[in-house]
Amino acid sequence: MAITLGPNQYGKAEVRLVTVDRSTPVHEIRDLTVSTSLRGDLAATHLHGDNAGVLATDTQKNTVYAFAKESPVGEIEDFALRLGRRFVRGNITGARILIDEHAWQRIPVDGKPHEHSFSRAGDEKRTTAVTVDGDRAWVVSGLRDLVVLKSTGSEFHGFPRDEYTTLPETDDRILATAVTARWRYQGSGIDWANSFGEIRRLMLETFATLHSYSLQQTLYAMGEAVLRERPEVAEIRLSLPNKHHFLVDLTPFGLTNDNEVFYAADRPYGLIEGTVIRDDAEDAGLAWHTLPAF
Numbered sequence: 001m002a003i004t005l006g007p008n009q010y011g012k013a014e015v016r017l018v019t020v021d022r023s024t025p026v027h028e029i030r031d032l033t034v035s036t037s038l039r040g041d042l043a044a045t046h047l048h049g050d051n052a053g054v055l056a057t058d059t060q061k062n063t064v065y066a067f068a069k070e071s072p073v074g075e076i077e078d079f080a081l082r083l084g085r086r087f088v089r090g091n092i093t094g095a096r097i098l099i100d101e102h103a104w105q106r107i108p109v110d111g112k113p114h115e116h117s118f119s120r121a122g123d124e125k126r127t128t129a130v131t132v133d134g135d136r137a138w139v140v141s142g143l144r145d146l147v148v149l150k151s152t153g154s155e156f157h158g159f160p161r162d163e164y165t166t167l168p169e170t171d172d173r174i175l176a177t178a179v180t181a182r183w184r185y186q187g188s189g190i191d192w193a194n195s196f197g198e199i200r201r202l203m204l205e206t207f208a209t210l211h212s213y214s215l216q217q218t219l220y221a222m223g224e225a226v227l228r229e230r231p232e233v234a235e236i237r238l239s240l241p242n243k244h245h246f247l248v249d250l251t252p253f254g255l256t257n258d259n260e261v262f263y264a265a266d267r268p269y270g271l272i273e274g275t276v277i278r279d280d281a282e283d284a285g286l287a288w289h290t291l292p293a294f
């Protein structure tokens with residue numbers, strides 16, 4: 001019997017990085033969670049504990065902080081590319097850098113945004129996942145936990161009924177989800193910030209305006225809108241938990257419920273996931289390699 005080492009990677013997970021730009025009295029803050037993962041010829045450490053080719057995860061963490069001091073972090077995609085390219089040398093042939101950006105907004109005081117006091121702008125995160133392999137690189141960006149709800153304009157009916165079906169058909173329900181999206185970029189010279197803003201806008205506008213007959217239909221329409229308008233996006237993957245809102249039965253209290261009082265269920269939840277891709281998309285290469293969640 002032969003036993004061999006299979007695919008492996010290692011790095012520092014969830015490095016918390018906060019930067020303050022103090023160049024003017026109006027401070028700018030950035031708040032990132034950075035995870036690094038390196039691949040390559042790492043047999044010696046796995047088989048014999050020989051660490052000559054192991055760039056310590058502690059060094060990887062320090063590199064994140066040093067790079068943030070040496071030049072402005074900039075767009076998370078550029079920061080991830082800089083880090084990934086730094087790590088790929090010698091026996092390290094590939095790197096994957098994940099970054100989540102946490103948004104802050106200025107606290108309004110006397111109607112004006114404060115210079116150096118902030119409040120968290122909700123749970124939503126802008127994300128990127130950069131994979132470097134030799135001198136090639138792939139960028140998959142996205143967002144997580146963008147919670148949306150529409151109070152009408154959503155129906156769900158026509159599904160099969162069997163002896164276990166209890167769900168009533170509805171022609172007017174609340175539709176709510178927390179959007180997780182990742183999209184794969186193609187081409188070069190991409191304005192990361194503008195592209196992110198436009199993709200987010202397209203997804204939100206589609207969610208708001210599409211009269212939905214299923215969350216699946218909404219998912220596809222959101223992805224299709226992005227691919228139609230944004231040629232720099234090769235494909236988009238969406239994960240949409242159906243945050244069910246059930247009508248409360250008020251008849252025990254002698255009351256009617258005219259689609260006004262709901263119980264927001266926590267779990268279980270439907271989980272609707274899918275990819276929307278253009279038929280002439282550039283090859284995905286290693287873009288999704290070892291990417292969690294999809």
Ligand SMILES: O=c1[nH]c(=O)c2[nH]c(=O)[nH]c2[nH]1
Nearest residue numbers: 156167213214215216242270
């Ligand atoms: O939009 C929906 N899609 C489903 O597949 C589903 N299943 C379910 O119970 N409710 C819903 N809603």
